[in-house]
Amino acid sequence: MPMKVMTKRPFEVTKKISSHAYRLKLPESLKIHDVFYVGLLSKSHKSPNQPFPERPPPETIRGEEEYKVEQIIDSKRQQGKWFYLIKWKGYRPEDNSWEPEELLEHSQEEIRCFNKSRLKKACDSAKSL
Incomplete structure (x- = not known):
């Protein structure tokens, strides 16, 4: 899943390094440094009026976290x-993201279905001309 989604996900603070830096508990698959400048962090809030939906956890495939593709919306x-x-x-539309094909190796069936559907629409449009 893209780094953009990391901003939507709450992570546990494991240690206050200084008044300007905190260590977070991150999944090993992110492979990034776990200390962040306080200006990059925000508190996670749950509102009773707008509860934060429980999102499905990623699957671990060969030591890497992978999120399930629900649908391919577009391509370029x-x-x-x-x-x-x-x-x-399990994620909201604002979490949709553009991903390069090489990062979707376990979503080849979804790509095939999307391309087949797109080809059918193109053929149907051509027939109506």
């Missing part, structure tokens, strides 16, 4: 690479 080609707009299972 940039600098010779295909990117897909992904709706993540």
Whole structure:
């Protein structure tokens, strides 16, 4: 899952390093430094009027965290690479993200279905001309 989603996810503070830095408990698969400047952090709040929906945890596949693709919404080609707009299972539309095809190795069936559907729409449009 993209780094953008990391901003939507609450992480446990494990240690206050200084008045300007905190250590967070991060999944090993993120492979990033676990100390953050306080200006990059915000408190996690639960509102009884708008409860934070429980989101499904990622699956661990070969030591890497993977999130399930619910739907592929769109695609684009940039600098010779295909990117897909992904709706993540259990996540809100604002968490949708563009992902390069090479990061979607376990979502090949979803890519095939999306491309087949897109081809059918193109053929149907051509027939109506």
